[in-house]
Amino acid sequence: MSTTSSSKRPIPVHPGLPLVGNTLEYLRDPLAFMRRLLRTYGHERMVRIAIGGRKTTLMLKPEEAKQVIQENNRNYGRGKSFAILREFLGNGLLTSEGDFWRRQRRLAQPAFHRQKLAILADIMIEEALAWSNRLSQLDQAKPVNMSAAAVDVTLRIVTRTLFGSHLGSELDNLSHALAHLNHVANNAVINPIRFPKWVPTPDNRAFTRAMAKVDDLIYGIIRLRRQTGESRDDLLDMLLRATDEETGESMSDNQLRDEMVTLFTAGHETTATSMAWTLHLLVQHPDVMGRAKEEIKSVLGHREFPSATDLRAMPYISQIINESLRLYPPAWVMSRLSLGPDRFDDHEIEANSGVLISPYVLHHDPENWPDPEQFDPERFNPATTSERHPYSFLPFGGGPRLCIGNQFALLEMHAMLIVLLHRFTLVQVPNLRITTQPLITLRPKNAIRIYLQKDN
Ligand code: HEM
Structure with a gap:
């Protein structure tokens, strides 16, 4: 949340097909797709994709994930993807929002x-x-x-x-x-x-x-x-x-x-x-x-x-x-909907915009996890964990939720x-x-x- 909007660059858009956008590429192998996005757009820190007719922004780095789910969490609601869950979970902790959720x-x-x-x-x-x-x-x-x-x-x-x-x-x-x-x-x-x-x-x-x-x-x-x-x-x-x-x-x-x-x-x-x-x-x-x-x-x-x-x-x-939770985070993607605009260092998200945070992507980023596909419990030896950004490991999400x-x-x-x-x-x-x-x-x-x- 810094700099003025005039200095912002547009969020890169991953090219897709007419109408279906990136849906087919995503459906073929969602994890390989996400890793590809990280390799290609990691330096931009976020990328815009279109899946199932919905445009959404995938956050690729821990700092941006932290801004969405912790620092500026009040600017983000649950979004449309929770509608189906609401049909059978009702208004429980996972699906509720705002003051009701807080209570x-x-x-x-x-x-x-x-x-x-x-x-x-x-x-x-x-x-x-x-x-x-x-x-x-x-x-x-x-x-x-x-x-x-x-x-x-x-x-x-x-x-x-x-x-x-x-x-x-x-x-x-x-x-x-x-x-x-x-x-x-x-x-x-x-x-x-x-x-x-x-x-x-x-x-x-x-x-x-x-x-x-x-x-x-x-x-x-x-x-x-x-x-x-x-x-x-x-x-x-x-x-x-x-x-x-x-x-x-x-x-x-x-x-x-x-x-x-x-x-x-x-x-x-x-x-x-x-x-x-x-x-x-x-x-x-x-x-x-x-x-x-x-x-x-x-x-x-x-x-x-x-x-x-x-x-x-x-x-x-x-x-x-x-x-094990790093390599295979069961909750591999979390979704949000921005309520108002939100400024990041280089980019700006507009109001009413879908946002995805993928623990899977964050857990497989070689910048934080050298040789990321390798199983190595030593990564969590307390002597070595402190150097990483805390949001590079999010199996249970973060912030108030x-x-x-x-x-x-x-x-x-x-x-x-x-x-x-x-x-x-x-x-x-x-x-x-x-x-x-x-x-x-x-x-x-x-x-x-x-x-x-x-x-x-
Ligand atoms: C390995 C096991 C588990 C994993 C990986 C996991 C992962 C997560 C993640 C990532 C979220 C945050 C979702 C978001 O912010 O969009 C979440 C929320 C939640 N989890 Fe878990 N969970 C696990 C086990 C459990 C267990 C055992 C319970 C209950 C007994 C539970 C109950 C909940 C509830 C109620 C929420 C919603 C919290 C809120 O928004 O206030 N989870 N879980």
Whole structure:
């Protein structure tokens, strides 16, 4: 935010085809497209592209990303791409804006406080252990689909931490209903031909049914909790009891529903995907896995499983997780809409203009990450991290809209990884080719399959 507009250069425009702009180039391989843009326009710090009939500006460097999501964040709203998400998340933290969002964030933030997370960490460890017990029953001669296994355990963790452990089979019902709604919504988002909600297409009917089922279950749980007034150590309880310090208000049933579905959606697939990528990287780097297993052994000794405190006491495991999030950030692109004009050093963004920030691009910039495609957890050795711009690593976003579940996700990934590596050695399946599939999250295109060898 400096200099006057008269000294600004126009933002470079990446050439495209008539009507479709850069859509085809983008659809062919979005990540390769983004890396190409970085190579070609990195010195300009931003570039204008046209995808799906919409012009938008991709920020290529950390300083500009920081200006949008932190320094001048009040100038940026969520934009049109959030409209579809709003259809099933309602007005939860991910999709809301302005004063309403600020109030909700104030109300929800204490639920993610370190002390509260310590309580939830016990559930994470318990579920990770049950998971590794299930895995140890499988035939070791056959590779295990670890993408599906990661979904299985994160689904259980997120549903139990959100809604409590006491629900029994109702918890399974809810978990399936929410996962189904997410699946149906994902399909709706990637389907290029979308009809308005009132048109009874198969997609729309499936969506309406899935929504009705989820709402029925969630409102039922909320009603019961309010009636009995019982206290539980779960996120629903923390949000039910949260009151705004300024106004004394608490959340309505509607609002609670939206926040619970939002937390489930934002917290589930991201963590499962990241876990699958981490395991994929570890099988390819047995030296790193060996060092991780050493660290786990040195902290746990002969104990079978970690405590909540142990999860934070393994710096090398943290380095591995960070490096995996760098190479494969699940939230690989974030979008915004400018409310007013915004001046950068060399360029100016006008009002009502789409802006993209891609953690993937920032994480693969050789200026900040030498040899960026290489997996090297040493990059996150605390002795070397301070030289980089803090916004060159944004797996959880930044500024006031930083992921509220970032510590939750990191704890969960630590629990899963520590329990798994304490028991198994991961062995690569030969000739398994894994490529990326950037949908809403950056997923592996095919299932990640791995041999699990019990250590003794
Ligand atoms: C590896 C796992 C995760 C990744 C990579 C991730 C990434 C992100 C990113 C990049 C954002 C910012 C989006 C933006 O500014 O446009 C975000 C927001 C959010 N995330 Fe996460 N997330 C993860 C796990 C979780 C978990 C476990 C939860 C909840 C339990 C969660 C809940 C949320 C919510 C509610 C928001 C919206 C926050 C707001 O705008 O106030 N996330 N996440």
